[in-house]
Amino acid sequence: EDQVTQSPEALRLQEGESSSLNCSYTVSGLRGLFWYRQDPGKGPEFLFTLYSAGEEKEKERLKATLTKKESFLHITAPKPEDSATYLCAVANTGFQKLVFGTGTRLLVSP
């Protein structure tokens, strides 16, 4: 059974304090790993797709990386507007569904 585990559950940073979020996964055949951002009461908003180990994607202050067992979302010099829950999800080669982790709640204080 495909599984996604995210850590930490919650992370509090000062503005400008860089850090990383972890997503460990077990999947029978990886079709893609996805990072989404979710604001309270809203739907997941797409950030990145990674398809194979060694791949990296970058967007503003965020950078996602992928190995055969885990993915990291690196946040460089975060701002308060980066505060949200960050969700990791995987899709395997046999099915259409996404399997989500429980997310990391990030709070960035000014």
Place this chain on the structure above:
Amino acid sequence: EPEVTQTPSHQVTQMGQEVILRCVPISNHLYFYWYRQILGQKVEFLVSFYNNEISEKSEIFDDQFSVERPDGSNFTLKIRSTKLEDSAMYFCASSEVNRALQYFGAGTRLSVL
């Protein structure tokens, strides 16, 4: 930018009543999904739909649930007899054919009293 649209944003219903949640997927997408998120828990897959039939469903998606694409733009989730434990955020998503990336709507918050 194209987006998935869901209505209503909040639905309140009495236990045992039927509800229909509506979604308008992105126009050139052909795969459609429903997920739910109980407060404080992870997003869970319910069902996927392609070519006017269910392609995959989870254990949660029992006989009380059904999906339909009544016309060329809408995609609906019906819950026949709601239970208290059906209270959750329900998200619709869509994707292009042969693409795993799914785009999500803002969700419908279902409150069963």
